[in-house]
Amino acid sequence: MPFLLPQLDLPVNQDKILQSLIADNLVSDPESARGRLLREAARLFRDKGYERTTVRDLAAAVGIQSGSLFHHFRTKEEILKAVMVETIRLNTAVMQAAVNAANTNREKLRALISAELESINGQTGEAMAVLVYEWRSLSEASQAEVLKLRDLYEALWLDVLNALKRDGALVADPFIVRRMLTGALSWTVTWYRPERGGLTREDLTDQVIAMLGLSSK
Amino acid sequence: MPFLLPQLDLPVNQDKILQSLIADNLVSDPESARGRLLREAARLFRDKGYERTTVRDLAAAVGIQSGSLFHHFRTKEEILKAVMVETIRLNTAVMQAAVNAANTNREKLRALISAELESINGQTGEAMAVLVYEWRSLSEASQAEVLKLRDLYEALWLDVLNALKRDGALVADPFIVRRMLTGALSWTVTWYRPERGGLTREDLTDQVIAMLGLSSK
DNA sequence: CCATACCAAGCAAGCGCTTGGTTTGTAAAC
DNA sequence: GTTTACAAACCAAGCGCTTGCTTGGTATGG
Known part of the structure; x- marks a missing residue:
């Protein structure tokens, strides 16, 4: 399956990837007016939900009048x-x-789990939570658009899980495992607090791997 | 830990349990005016979200005027x-x-998983989805009340998972496993459609057990 | 007779969004 | 190097509508 995003050097350099996407106009610069608004919006949408967040809240978060948003x-x-x-x-x-x-x-799956936990609980956490839990606030037309992008994302997981199934390392169905992992990992946003509590992200990744019965064998 | 709800005969008879709770005034009779409203409310809250659901929607769903709700x-x-x-x-x-x-x-865990899948995807599915995904729409005071009840519920799981850990059947941490399962099982509401598709609830339970590496051993 | 359940009407507040006009950054024209 | 031109960014005000909830009154059943 062709993948249109630029391939980047290893090891994973999140900032380099971000810069590349900004250059291609696929993602807003976090320091631009638009980028700052989107970051504040993600935070507000996650904290209060899309519906409870008013355009006045959004405008106030970036220090402009509510009407100016619509520019x-x-x-x-x-x-x-x-x-x-x-x-x-x-x-x-x-x-x-x-x-x-x-x-x-095995390493690929571990990398995916670790990276998704980072997505959910790190810098982009607010936005990821919005992506997962505010889905129904999108119009159907917008849902279809986002769904296409999501399919690319999911394909990454399924490729790896299918390979593990062929290897015999995985017993359960790859589709189902992915769906269970989606729920389990996104749910961490409601309880996992790496800052207060000894559990690091790598510890948590280990636990997930252990739960899947895939521990270092 | 003392458990205040009535102990019931085996095998599990959901209707008998419901009748008992109605008698104790802990749950509304689904056929009463109040019970019918709560059922419709659960459905609307799940489909459109609490915020998008108006009191006029709720009233219309049970065929009364919006003001009459507040009686x-x-x-x-x-x-x-x-x-x-x-x-x-x-x-x-x-x-x-x-x-x-x-x-x-092992059987207890299987029963819990199966029962929770039934809760989420069966008759009470709408209400369970509301319980999971509309949490932040509750005021903090109400959250505290519901949290107390939830602790009782969670204790059921942790007792069984801790026992499995002592048996050596479970490798990962029971608390973390429970949280992962909470996310994974509640997420099924977004994709699992038992009516169209060969996967029965027992199949799905098997898959979860397999994923945990606890298959009939 | 009276409480319970409801209706018809509407209020105050908050909502997303529009409008007309002002400031600001930038770059060519002179 | 000042002037002119102009679009992008923003403000102040408020419109039209919907929201949760209230009020005063009317059926109805025991």
């Missing part, structure tokens, strides 16, 4: 869509790089 | 809370019965 975006929903689209673009590129950097299928 | 509930939020509280009461009782009906710890 940058035609509707409030367009802001939500932009958060989702840019997030999924960035994360697909990062995950792709993580997979490329790994050698065995 | 039964003081605020819209009280409706959300009632949906959550009654759902968690019912499901705790059902799960408790399911655990009691099983003999080994």
